[in-house]
Amino acid sequence: MGSPRRSRRPGHHPGVAPRRRVHGHAVSEGRASLYNRHRPTRFGDLVGQEHVARALTNALASGRTARGYLFSGPRGTGKTTTARILARCLNCQSVPAPTPEPCGHCDSCRRTGHDDWLDVVEVDAASSARRIDEMRDWLETVRYAPVACRFRITIMDEAHQIQESAASALLKTLEEPPPHLVVILCTTHPWEILPTIRSRLQHYALRRPEAPEVTRVLERVAREERIETTPAALDLVARAADGSFRDALSLLDQLAGYGGGRVEVGEVMELLGVVERETLHELIDLMAGGDAAGAFTRLEAALDGGADPEQLMRGIVGQLRWVLLLQQGTDPREEWGLSDEELGRVRAQANQLPAVQVTRGLDLLAEAQIRIRHGGADPRVQLELAIAKLGRPPLDAHLEALAARLETLERAGGASPARPASDPPPPAPAAPPPVPEPAREPVPADREHVERLWPQVLARLEDEAPHLHGFLAGSRVEEIEGERVTVGVAGEVQARMLRRPDDHRRVEDTLRELAGRDLTVEVVPVAVAAPEVAGEPGPVDDEALIREIASTFNAVVEPHHEP
Numbered sequence: 001m002g003s004p005r006r007s008r009r010p011g012h013h014p015g016v017a018p019r020r021r022v023h024g025h026a027v028s029e030g031r032a033s034l035y036n037r038h039r040p041t042r043f044g045d046l047v048g049q050e051h052v053a054r055a056l057t058n059a060l061a062s063g064r065t066a067r068g069y070l071f072s073g074p075r076g077t078g079k080t081t082t083a084r085i086l087a088r089c090l091n092c093q094s095v096p097a098p099t100p101e102p103c104g105h106c107d108s109c110r111r112t113g114h115d116d117w118l119d120v121v122e123v124d125a126a127s128s129a130r131r132i133d134e135m136r137d138w139l140e141t142v143r144y145a146p147v148a149c150r151f152r153i154t155i156m157d158e159a160h161q162i163q164e165s166a167a168s169a170l171l172k173t174l175e176e177p178p179p180h181l182v183v184i185l186c187t188t189h190p191w192e193i194l195p196t197i198r199s200r201l202q203h204y205a206l207r208r209p210e211a212p213e214v215t216r217v218l219e220r221v222a223r224e225e226r227i228e229t230t231p232a233a234l235d236l237v238a239r240a241a242d243g244s245f246r247d248a249l250s251l252l253d254q255l256a257g258y259g260g261g262r263v264e265v266g267e268v269m270e271l272l273g274v275v276e277r278e279t280l281h282e283l284i285d286l287m288a289g290g291d292a293a294g295a296f297t298r299l300e301a302a303l304d305g306g307a308d309p310e311q312l313m314r315g316i317v318g319q320l321r322w323v324l325l326l327q328q329g330t331d332p333r334e335e336w337g338l339s340d341e342e343l344g345r346v347r348a349q350a351n352q353l354p355a356v357q358v359t360r361g362l363d364l365l366a367e368a369q370i371r372i373r374h375g376g377a378d379p380r381v382q383l384e385l386a387i388a389k390l391g392r393p394p395l396d397a398h399l400e401a402l403a404a405r406l407e408t409l410e411r412a413g414g415a416s417p418a419r420p421a422s423d424p425p426p427p428a429p430a431a432p433p434p435v436p437e438p439a440r441e442p443v444p445a446d447r448e449h450v451e452r453l454w455p456q457v458l459a460r461l462e463d464e465a466p467h468l469h470g471f472l473a474g475s476r477v478e479e480i481e482g483e484r485v486t487v488g489v490a491g492e493v494q495a496r497m498l499r500r501p502d503d504h505r506r507v508e509d510t511l512r513e514l515a516g517r518d519l520t521v522e523v524v525p526v527a528v529a530a531p532e533v534a535g536e537p538g539p540v541d542d543e544a545l546i547r548e549i550a551s552t553f554n555a556v557v558e559p560h561h562e563p
Contacts (some may be wrong), residue, residue: 035249038221039081041088041104047217047245048209049078055204056082060089060100066202067177070159072190073206076244079186080122082206083155084113087120090182091149098150108149119149125185126158135166139173142181151182159185160192167194174200191509192465195502208243211235212337217245218252222263227256229263235337236268236276239318240311273308280319281345283387288352292391299387309379310372313386317365319346324358326350359516361390363449366516370456447480453514454487460510468506471497478526483519485511488526498523 040046043053052071059065069086071079090098093106102109111117123138138154146152156162162170174183174197185201187193215231215238222229237255241248251272255263258271268274279302286295302312322336327350332343368382454477462469471494472487479486487507489495498504508521 033250034221034225034253035246038217038224038249039084040078041085041109042102043085043089043100046078046082046085048213049082049206052082052204052206056086056089057100060098063097065090065098065182067182068174068201069182069184070190070193070198070201070203071184071186071206072188072203074208074243075188076241076246076248077206077208078245079206080155080157082204083184083186084120086184087112087153087155087182090151090153091119091146093149119146119151120153120155122155122157124158125156126161131163132165132169135162135169139169142173143178145180150180152178152180153182153184155184155186157186158188160187160189162193164194167197171197171200189464191502191506209245210243210337211238212334214238214241214243214245214248215337218248221249221252225256227252227261227263230265232276233263233265233268236265236272236274237263239315240268240272240274242314270306272311273306274311275302275307275315277315277342279307280315281342283316284319284323284349284353285345287387287391288349292388295387295391296384299384303380303383309383310369313365313369313379313383317362320358320361320365322346323350323353324355324362327355327358357390361386363516364389366514370514374456374459447477450480450485450511450515450519451477453511456514457507457510460514461507464510465503465506468498468503471503472507476526478524483517484522485519486522486524488524490526492525495523495525 043057046053069083071082073079085102088102088104088109089100091108091112092099092102093108094103104110108117108119112120113122142152142154144152170183171194173181177183183201185193185197190198190203190205215234218234218237219231221227222234234252237251238248241251252263255267255271259267265276269276279298282298283295286292286298299312303309322332322338323346326332326347332338332346336343338346364386368377368386371377372379372382454475458469458472458475461472472489475487475489477485478488489498498507504521504523507523508519511519511521
C-alpha cells in the first residue's frame, strides 16, 4: 500500500497533460479538470482558510514544524490541497530548510501530488490503509530514508475510515516516528479518529467557505480560462456548490462545456435546478405577509420551471437564517453577499415574521431534509408540506406553531370588533404609563418532538459510531427540562461509557444537528424494578426439580440404591 503507482512511461503522468504557467505557478492543461488545473500551490493562494494558512506559515518561518498533522473540514474545502502545499514547504529543494514560500520550480515542488514522486505519497485510507495488514505494509516502507528530499511524507485521505487495529499500529509510529517521517491525515469526520492519535497531531480545522468567497474563485478561474459569464450566473453556481470549491469548479467546467465557453443564468437554472435569489425573497415576503396561497403558487411555479426541490430548500434555509440572525441582533456581514436593497428586504421580513415561526420553519425544513436523505421521501412533497405549514400555521399542530400563532395575535394588538357608525366614539382614555415588556422565556424543547427524533439519532450513530449505538441500545428519552434532555440507558456501565467527553459530545452534536436546537444531553441508568413475589417461597420439591433438569437436558435418571 505504501509503494506509489508507476506511470505507464517515463515522464508521463496518467490523466495529466503538459503544464503551463499561470501567475508564476505550474498548472495542467488538456484533459485535467478545472479544479486540478487551478489547485492552489502556495498558502497565499488559499481562499477562505486564512487562519490555517497564517498558522502554518508562522510555524514554518519559526522552525516549529511537527511530525504529524490533521486537516479536517467539509468536503471540497481544500484539505488535500493544504497538505500538498505543506509538503512542498517541508521538502523544497531550493532552500536549506523548510520554508513558508516554496520555489515552485524544483523537482519536489513540481512533482508533489504525482504518483511517481517517492518522497510524497498520497494514500486513500478508505481502500489502501484500512486494515492492519495494509498498515503494516506502509510501516515497512516508511522506515527507509527519503530518496531526494528532507522528509518522507505520507498524506492519508479519509483517515476516519482506518480500522481500530490499524489505527493502533499507526499510533505506535506517531509516538516514536522516524526522524525523516511526516504524516498528514485528512478527514471530514475528525471525531471518529482515536483521541490518542488526535492528541499526537497538530489539528487544523478548515471551515466551509461563504458563497462570496466561492464566487471570487469562480471569477478568477473564468477570467483565466476566458469563460464568458456574469456575476449573477456565478452566484448561482457558488450557491449550488454548497460551500465546496471542488464542486463549484466542476460545475463551472460542466456549464462551460454545455454553453460552448459561455455560462449564463438561464443555463445554470436549467442544468442545476437552482433558483434566483429574487424567488427566495418573494417566497419569504409572501409568507411574512400571510399570503399562503400566493407563496404556494410561487413555489409551484418555481418547481414547474425546473427548480430542484433540495436546492430550493437549502435556499429558503439560508434566507430564514439571515432573518433569524437579524432578529437576534446580529449585524449583517459582508459574507452574506447581500446588496443594500436585498438587505432592506431581509430586515423587513425580520420585522414581520414572528421569531417562533422562523425557528419553526428552520426546524420543519431540517426534518424534511433528514427524511429525504435517510428515508427516501419525495423532495417535492416534503418541501410543499413544509411551506404549507409555514404559510398556514393552523395546519401545524406543533407546540411551536401554536406559539407562533399567539405571537401573531399579540402583534395584531388584539383589536376589538368595530362599533356601529351611529354610536359616538368614546372619549380617549388617558394614556397609562409605559410598562416595560417582560422578557419572553424561550420556548422549551418539545418532548414529543425529541422522542420522534431519538430513533433518527440512533440510526445515524449506528452508521457513524457503532460503539456508541451499542451503548445506547434500548435507550429512551426520560425527561426534558428546558434545553436539557435526560436519556435513560440500560445500566450504569453504559451510562459511564457515554459520559466520556468525546462520546458524550458526539451524542449531543448529533441530537443538536437533527433538532436544530442547542440541546444538552444527560445520560442516566434506568432502574429495572424487581419482580413482585407474592408471599414467602415455599419448600423446594427435590424430585420435581430432578425431573425438570432431566427433561431439560434429555437425561435419564438412574434409580438410587442405598449402600
